[in-house]
Amino acid sequence: MCDNRQSDLDLWVADFAKKRKISKYQLVHTENTSKGDGYLGVVTFVNVLAENGELYNLVIKSAKKGKELRKQTPIQEVFLREMFIYSKVLPTFQDFQLEHAVNTPFENFAKCYTVCREIEREALILQNLKPLNYEVYDRKKPQNLDHALVVFKGYGKFHALSLALKKQKPALYEDLTRGMSDLMAQFLVQAHMEAGFSQDMLEALDMVRKDDEKSYRKLELLQLDAVEKYIYKIEKPDDGLSVILHGDCWNNNMMFTYGNSANASKSKPTDVKFLDFQLSSVGSPIYDLSYYLYAVADEKLLKYHDLLLQAYHHSLTSFLEKFHETSYNIALEDIRRHWKEFGKFGLLLAPTIIRIELSETEEVVDLAERAESGNIADAFSGAKIKNRAEFEERVKAVFKHFASLL
Secondary structure, eight states: OOHHHHHHHHHHHHHHHHHTTOOSEEEEEEEEOOTTSOSSEEEEEEEEEETTSOEEEEEEEEEOOOHHHHHHSOHHHHHHHHHHIIIIIHHHHHHHHHHTTOSSOOOOBOOEEEEEOSTTOOEEEEEOOGGGTEEOOOTTSOOOHHHHHHHHHHHHHHHHHHHHHHHHOHHHHHHHHTTOOOHHHHHHHHTTOHHHHHHHHHHHHHHHHHHOHHHHHHHHTTTTTOTHHHHSOOSSOTTOOOEEOOOOOSGGGEEEEOOSOTTOOTTSOSEEEEOOOTTOOEEOTHHHHHHHHHHHOOHHHHTTHHHHHHHHHHHHHHHHHTTTOOSSOOOHHHHHHHHHHHTHHHHHHHHHHHHHHHOOGGGOOOHHHHHHHSOOTTSSTTOOOTTHHHHHHHHHHHHHHHHHTO
């Protein structure tokens, strides 16, 4: 670890200790995540042993400092957005649930102990979920139905909080969401990635054309390569079904637990925690759901698409009832309709995200290095990977699935 990095780490831990009124402590272990686990930041695992013997398992998520990377991406903005979610949005949701005495609250996130907003030292000090038996699913493997059900149900509760708060405390909800611009779109545009995404869409359509002419004809009418039509989220759909979004829903931004038993099956999780709210914004729930499903699914899982929508709808409406909120009258058909309208967002991201998930460690792009050597516009698009055959099968399955809904 370089001297500057160590100095920053000492600063962040000292701030954590001060706020917890820990006068004496020692760092007993530090470890960084592997390449590819963070593109705009560095994740460091730190164990802090207090004088009284209490051990704190922390995750420090800090922003990369490269000047070129900061020119080409909105690093400061995305870190400030995540700080806002942890310091304002999630506490508001927690208070709202307490007011209604919700006995099964939405708590599917790590605790945030403190943040540092200083420019080029932006960082969040979070709870390490690993000692609580949470783990990241193997990104190279498609997720199964049991994982997807846990995620869809979790998003149902998360999204229901927005809808209930918006109806019962509209001024508070408006205050929370007023500045939540679409940072995903800003990132793609600022990094000049539109052309690369457009090329990925054309490549995906060509894969489908060679395999299924009927599906290709349906998709061709959507002009999916005109990515500017789908990059920007619609914040307020006409029917009002709009929520605060998780925003970055790929495999590595969630952790699963499989129960307390050491021999618990890793095929059926009992809970999920959502990570990384840097790209959180506002829009249809389907922005989250389609991003997630099309990023992690294979053909087998996609066959359960409607079952997943039913599970999401039941979770959403059941959780709304916890707040005695029945005025929305959201039908399952509304969710299906939103998928057809807003699920194109998941298609836009799928080729890039699936390529990232299937990349070997040595194939993973380092955005900071790429920025210093030129630009990151084509950092993810069109990259050659060893798992090309599986990449094509996953991408074709996703695009053919969406065509089947048209």
